[in-house]
Amino acid sequence: MDITASSPETAAAPTAGEAPVRFDTKLAVLLREDLQTWQRLNVTAFLVSGVGSAFPEVIGEPYEDADGTRYLPMSRQPVLVFEGGKEDLAAAHRRALDRGLAVSVFTGDLFATGNDRDNRAAVRAVGRADLDLVGIAVYGPRNAVDRALKGCRMHP
DSSP states (O other), rough: OOOOOTTTTTTTTOOOOOOOOOHHHHHHEEETTOHHHHEEEEHHHHHHHHHHHHGGGGGGEEOTTTTOOEOOOSSOOEEEEEEOOHHHHHHHHHHHHHHEEEEEEEEEEEGGSSSSSHHHHHHHHHHHOOOOOEEEEEEEEEHHHHHTTTEEEOOO
């Protein structure tokens, strides 16, 4: 999959008088509405890490404070977080895959595992239509991501 993102030059932080930066792509997370707070945070972190590793252009430059202390880079564009019911996740998952978007998944089974090997085995053991989705991340062209998440609401 070849997804074209804004160049790093167009994604730089605007200075006074410059127009806001618009990205050609969108990175969105959809969480099941019945998750506990710690689960929402954990699932979001896992899902976004998948996008950043598969699409290095999502990651910006390292940070540095005024004292010269360096920090790790982060996503160069906002991560929008949505929520919905189980049916919303299933529909958004199906629409995202139908549109050829990059998708990462987190299933309810992963709360009971403790490592990457067991996480992958838990997902592999279940067919796509039967996944107990508690969260998905979707990355791709802005309009296609919007269509995949149609009907889902922004996380409060």
